[in-house]
Amino acid sequence: MPSVLLILLVAGALVLVLLLLLAFRAITGVACFALSVLVVIVGGLAAIKISEFKKMGAVKWTMPPTPVTTAAASEETWDRILPAVGSLAAVQGVTVSAQLDGNVAKIAFEPGSTVAAGDLLLQQDITSENAQLASAQAAAELAKTNLARSRELLEKTTISQQQFDSDDSAYKQAVAQAANIQATIDKKTIRAPFSGRLGIRLVNLGQTLKAGDPIVSLQALDPIFADFSLPQQDLPQISQGTAVRITSDAIAGRMAHGKITAINPDVDSATRNVRAEATFANADGNLRPGMFVDVEVVLPAKQTVLVIPATSVLYAPYGDSVFVVDSKTDAAGKTSQVLRQQFVRLGEKRGDFVAVTSGLKSGDVVVTTGAFKLHNGIPVTIDNSLAPDAQLAPEPGDS
Secondary structure (H helix, E strand, O other), X not given: OHHHHHHHHHHHHHHHHHHHHHHOOOOOHHHHHHHHHHHHHHXXXXXXXXXXXXXXXXXXXXXXXXXXXXEEOEEEEEEEEEEEEEEEEEEEEEEEEOOOOEEEEEEOOOOOOEEOOOOEEEEEOOHHHHHHHHHHHHHHHHHHHHHHHHHHHHHOOOOOHHHHHHHHHHHHHHHHHHHHHHHHHHHHEEEOOOOEEEOOOOOOOOOEEOOOOEEXXXXXXXXXXXXXEEXXXXXXXXXXXXXXXXXXXXXXXXOEEEEEEEEOOOOOOOOOEEEEEEEEOOOOOOOOOOOEEEEXXXXXXXXXXXXXXXXXXXXXXXXXXXXXXXXXXXXXXXXEEEEEEEEOEEEEEEOOEEEEEEOOOOOOEEEOOXXXXXXXXXXXXXXXXXXXXOOOOOOOOOO
């Protein structure tokens, strides 16, 4: 069209010049003839160009079919779950600390090692206590001998009952004194209270410890607890023994399975949530106390849902939609595939799939990739050779 406009402008300019020359009677017959021939030539070229553009405009151009990948909406049975967030806690966990003041005489553990209940962890200096214990035990033996002699004499009525009672009391006091010193030694001999894994050592050899000073963290990792909260309206659906599964970015690609073992009898008055606790096996020790986890409480009843790949959905502020592939037959009897944009209402999303609550029916074929570049009514051809493999529980290789 720009070339046609240019020709028309030139022709108009020439005609205008000719009219001006005729008006001022300053043009000769030869010049008038030349200008007339020029106007005729330019006008002819313009007419030819206009005719060509009209023929081009009369031709109907059609877009070639766009290749797409597709999948059929299908009905599946999904578990009914209650989602929550939680954190892991050790079944038994404590920071082992000193009970009495004293110097560190021996460190008997390696940081990060696994210990059994009763294993020696740390020995404080008990030199003075051992000497006192030996003296107390000797006194107890002497008091025991005196008591035995007094018993024999009492039977012969050689001594009074008062003397026998005095010897008996002296023996018990001596035994109690030895036991008291032994208890002090036991408190300075620090042992693992239960089996578990040790953390980082917090003391050094020769260090003076005060009562309560931390020595090392000890955590029992197998089994392990997951603590989480659920809204009060979900309380009637759960009970002890209800199945639970957890996932975490710290254990990518893995899902741990356990059961609810405790439910708080009270509801938090501030949040109206009830706290629950589930127990999980953790033989490999990959789950650690303090980890954040995603919790799914699996309810006994199942649900039937209509699912499509999540990549099929075109998300938009005014409503989510998918492109449905329909068959269309023209007047000549030729069948083609065209797109129809269908607005849908979505439900729960799991893995690579999303549930559709309205807008589709089972068997509808939807486009699974590139929905953002498509529009309503365009012809398509189906090529699923490069279709993505949608999975309910995907495990990315680079995760």
